[in-house]
Amino acid sequence: MTMRTDYLDIKPYTKGWLTLVAGLGVMVAVALFAVHHMESQGHWVTGMSNQVVWGMPHVFAIFLIVAASGALNIASIGSVFGREPYQPFARLSGLLAMALLAGGLAVLVLDLGRPDRLFVAMTHFNFKSIFAWNVILYSGFFAVVGFYLWTMMDWRVERFYKPAALLAFLWRLILTTGTGCIFGFLMAREAYGAAVMAPLFIAMSFAYGLAVFILVLAAAGRMTGQAPTEESLGRLLRLLGLFAAANLYFVAIHHLTQLYAAERGGVEAFILSGPYSPLFWIGQVALGGVAPLLIAFGGCAHQRRRRAVMASALTILGGLSQVYVLVIGGQAWPLNLFPGMDVSSAFGDGSLHAYAPTLAETALGLGGVAIAGLILVAGATAFGILPAPAPLPELATKCDT
Amino acid sequence: MLARLLLVVMLMLAGGTAAQATDLPSLPKARGGTCIEAPATMRREHPDMLKHQRDDTLRLGIRGAKASLKDCVACHATSAADGTSIPVNAPGQFCQSCHAYAAVKPDCFECHATTPAPVKEAAR
Amino acid sequence: MNRRSMILASGAVLIATPALARQPGQPASAIQRWGLLIDTSKCSADCTICVDACKAEMGLNGHGRPETDAQYVRKIDIKDPATGAAHSLPVMCQHCAKPACVDVCPTGASMKRADGIVLVDRHICIGCRYCMMACPYKARSFAHEEQSGQKPYLPRGKGTVEGCTLCVHRVDAGLEPVCVESCRAKAKGAMLFGDLKDPDSDIAKRVAREATTRIRADLGLEPGVRYQGI
Numbered sequence A: 001m002t003m004r005t006d007y008l009d010i011k012p013y014t015k016g017w018l019t020l021v022a023g024l025g026v027m028v029a030v031a032l033f034a035v036h037h038m039e040s041q042g043h044w045v046t047g048m049s050n051q052v053v054w055g056m057p058h059v060f061a062i063f064l065i066v067a068a069s070g071a072l073n074i075a076s077i078g079s080v081f082g083r084e085p086y087q088p089f090a091r092l093s094g095l096l097a098m099a100l101l102a103g104g105l106a107v108l109v110l111d112l113g114r115p116d117r118l119f120v121a122m123t124h125f126n127f128k129s130i131f132a133w134n135v136i137l138y139s140g141f142f143a144v145v146g147f148y149l150w151t152m153m154d155w156r157v158e159r160f161y162k163p164a165a166l167l168a169f170l171w172r173l174i175l176t177t178g179t180g181c182i183f184g185f186l187m188a189r190e191a192y193g194a195a196v197m198a199p200l201f202i203a204m205s206f207a208y209g210l211a212v213f214i215l216v217l218a219a220a221g222r223m224t225g226q227a228p229t230e231e232s233l234g235r236l237l238r239l240l241g242l243f244a245a246a247n248l249y250f251v252a253i254h255h256l257t258q259l260y261a262a263e264r265g266g267v268e269a270f271i272l273s274g275p276y277s278p279l280f281w282i283g284q285v286a287l288g289g290v291a292p293l294l295i296a297f298g299g300c301a302h303q304r305r306r307r308a309v310m311a312s313a314l315t316i317l318g319g320l321s322q323v324y325v326l327v328i329g330g331q332a333w334p335l336n337l338f339p340g341m342d343v344s345s346a347f348g349d350g351s352l353h354a355y356a357p358t359l360a361e362t363a364l365g366l367g368g369v370a371i372a373g374l375i376l377v378a379g380a381t382a383f384g385i386l387p388a389p390a391p392l393p394e395l396a397t398k399c400d401t
Numbered sequence B: 001m002l003a004r005l006l007l008v009v010m011l012m013l014a015g016g017t018a019a020q021a022t023d024l025p026s027l028p029k030a031r032g033g034t035c036i037e038a039p040a041t042m043r044r045e046h047p048d049m050l051k052h053q054r055d056d057t058l059r060l061g062i063r064g065a066k067a068s069l070k071d072c073v074a075c076h077a078t079s080a081a082d083g084t085s086i087p088v089n090a091p092g093q094f095c096q097s098c099h100a101y102a103a104v105k106p107d108c109f110e111c112h113a114t115t116p117a118p119v120k121e122a123a124r
Numbered sequence C: 001m002n003r004r005s006m007i008l009a010s011g012a013v014l015i016a017t018p019a020l021a022r023q024p025g026q027p028a029s030a031i032q033r034w035g036l037l038i039d040t041s042k043c044s045a046d047c048t049i050c051v052d053a054c055k056a057e058m059g060l061n062g063h064g065r066p067e068t069d070a071q072y073v074r075k076i077d078i079k080d081p082a083t084g085a086a087h088s089l090p091v092m093c094q095h096c097a098k099p100a101c102v103d104v105c106p107t108g109a110s111m112k113r114a115d116g117i118v119l120v121d122r123h124i125c126i127g128c129r130y131c132m133m134a135c136p137y138k139a140r141s142f143a144h145e146e147q148s149g150q151k152p153y154l155p156r157g158k159g160t161v162e163g164c165t166l167c168v169h170r171v172d173a174g175l176e177p178v179c180v181e182s183c184r185a186k187a188k189g190a191m192l193f194g195d196l197k198d199p200d201s202d203i204a205k206r207v208a209r210e211a212t213t214r215i216r217a218d219l220g221l222e223p224g225v226r227y228q229g230i
Helices: A015-041 A056-071 A073-079 A084-111 A115-123 A130-153 A155-184 A197-224 A230-260 A262-273 A277-297 A304-332 A359-382 B002-021 B039-060 B069-076 B094-102 C002-015 C049-058 C100-104 C130-134 C178-186 C202-209
Strands: A342-345 C034-039 C074-079 C086-091 C110-112 C118-120 C191-195 C225-228
Touching: A015 A084, A015 A359, A056 A073, A056 A084, A056 A130, A056 A155, A056 A197, A056 A304, A056 A359, A073 A084, A073 A155, A073 A197, A084 A115, A084 A130, A084 A197, A084 A230, A084 A359, A115 A130, A130 A155, A155 A197, A197 A230, A197 A277, A197 A304, A230 A262, A230 A277, A230 A304, A262 A277, A262 A304, A277 A304, C034 C202, C049 C074, C049 C178, C100 C110, C100 C130, C178 C191, C191 C202
Parallel strands: C034 C225
Antiparallel strands: A342 C074, C034 C191, C074 C086, C110 C118
16 A cells, blocks of 8 residues: 555544434334344234245345445455555445444344344354355454454554455455355245356445445545545446446346246246336336446536435445345245146245235344444444545546546 | 442342242152152253253154153143143243243243143054 | 044054054164155045144144244145146145255254155254245245144244154154045045155055156155156
């Protein structure tokens, strides 16, 4: 690192700081209350059933976990790929990655049927299960990124910076591949069971992680009064456009391939023109894919900060839609035990499975976001994490993207 | 001042624990004959005995072992006046009295039946 | 009533050679593989005797919530839209030789016993429901509420996953699953249970002689339940 970066010293217990922490704290408290309700009554109080076994909490959890690995991208671009302008953001990137992962995992664990058996999950591993591998990868992620952050902040271990950066980069690629394979390995389900799930999730992580990163950067800039430069936001916005395009590409490939198989016609019609299709076309494709692309590369009607924030917010909305269609839409389509036949039973065979999220589930999901926020605030306060905007020369042309 | 307050609190605690120490659990009498091991052994070893046996029974399919939760319940459950079995984890019953005293909440009866099988079914 | 059911049961014992009860202390062995053969031509569309018998035997007290109530076996009605031909058949855990649920369980709670019976070790099940996502047959249920009145031979509790156990508590005692027994006693005897690896068993002889199919056989999971007439 040849540039010297100054990091902001966040003062705790100021009015703004307390308001933020209190707000996040309330969200966490509501989530814990929801968890208590769901655990003590049992899952019948949720919208999840024997047909749709993973619901709103899992949508949030998967979004957070996928975004977590993507948030680390910025640091990797600076260290593994040696791009200097990104290096000041590396600490925030690492902390954000850990915070988002913690939030996502908290939601997952709290939704388990037996969360009191978390210790069992950490000590009994079936190594044939991609889920078990994910548990190992997630836990390892904290250790690897924690070490990476340490090499960035402590001059005594600075010599491990490059190896730590490479390890973190590879680890998060393997982790996201693992998350994608949770669905990709499910051969029984027509909406999943495809090898493209892994690269799709990598593309999703790039997009979601960067979008969250941009929003955090912009929000932190607003709260501390030290906004990031137009140039840096412009860079990030261009990158976001690229990542949105990559995401669209893998979604297109997935569905085109499925459409080519006569047997998958049913599930494709369901996703592309069924009850979940508005979420797919408007939420995932238009708002989450095409709009950020246009905003990033389609001219510069507004200043870059506004465009970056807009594109990021849309990417996140689109991302939540994408995960919802994937997780819940994929389960709503019934299993095909008797191909070509009309089927009915008292156990939901042959008909679309209904799911409606309950307040408790959504509260739990939002609680995960709040947990991530609290970790971020705590980390940024305790350590120098947020970069002071470096006075880089502005490329002052009329319209720079 | 603080020392005096602390002294008062400590005395109260000591008094409280002294009062608790005499409330030993009173266990209802078991139905069957003798237990599979002596009471002292059972008190200390029963968690490990059951935990080992559960894997043998469930994963390996070994039946008829000495340490069987089903048989424990069959012997140690008591009946109400009208002949219905009282769950072994109800207050004052066999499992509950001891565990309440030891401040341990066993997980077993989340899933396992707390009353023995009716005699008609047991004979099947 | 007792004597009658005993005579019927012993009749069933004589007609269909059952498993011999395993000696106490003997583990299940891979020398055996338990399976079912279901002749769907004998399954009436409105008959649910196997389902009711299972619910009674396993203590599956419903809560009036069909979406979340446990169901180990269900009757599926199939109709061919091209020809109009209709069938009905019971579908339960297929006790696959290569179970997808066992592969995906993170803790190893979903397991296959040596003699082929697929079970959930609910001592270590964390209730993640991934096996329910993975099962091609939708065989498993999740206990969505506090359970009570469990049968001593089938512990089941809130927050864990459960499914057809092939009446392992009866099989180990030398009996056959209640669905099979009740179908023979009260319906048309569509179901046959036995040791697929024993060449002298009825089921092994029939599947060697007659054509049988397995649901979603293309997935390569090698279910232990075979069907005829679908």
